[in-house]
Amino acid sequence: DTAVSQTPKYLVTQMGNDKSIKCEQNLGHDTMYWYKQDSKKFLKIMFSYNNKELIINETVPNRFSPKSPDKAHLNLHINSLELGDSAVYFCASSQGRGGDTFGSGTRLTVV
């Protein structure tokens, strides 16, 4: 199936831990994104990568570090997790400025 796939689907962890979310797209798109959706369903861009190069970093704390080993992958590493990081994180990709294709999301719960 052609898609944006992210793992894990659920992540429950304690405050202070470090965790990673992986994302892969097989659509051949040149741009990948991380979005955060809070408890009120508000979707906000965090990062945008074009061909492995960081394009957008929307005032996200330094504890969040995206890494793009190639244009098909964009992983998100989070250090020193805080309660406020609890949210659903979506990976997405697009070709040029077309519609973003979203993954199914990772629900992160920090306890």
Next chain:
Amino acid sequence: GENVEQHPSTLSVQEGDSAVIKCTYSDSASNYFPWYKQELGKGPQLIIDIRSNVGEKKDQRIAVTLNKTAKHFSLHITETQPEDSAVYFCAGECRAGTALIFGKGTTLSVSS
């Protein structure tokens, strides 16, 4: 930067009725306006989009209109069905051609 406002936040209609969701944007340089449908537990899915050189676009029961002068665009769903129940998001471009800025979403409920 771009700011996108979306109304209403909730919308309840009877099956077969029409539903209209409206959005306004702030950046006159924005040229691309997609609409997404998000079902419970899933990621947003693109349902229709419009570019600034077009005033209206239709795909079966779904249509989008764009008024560039007034900087607003709307989603129209006709003959609504219970499976149309979901959260709908409008979006506009951030910094012309990069990421999307989303409205706050509209929860549409279609009752049979």
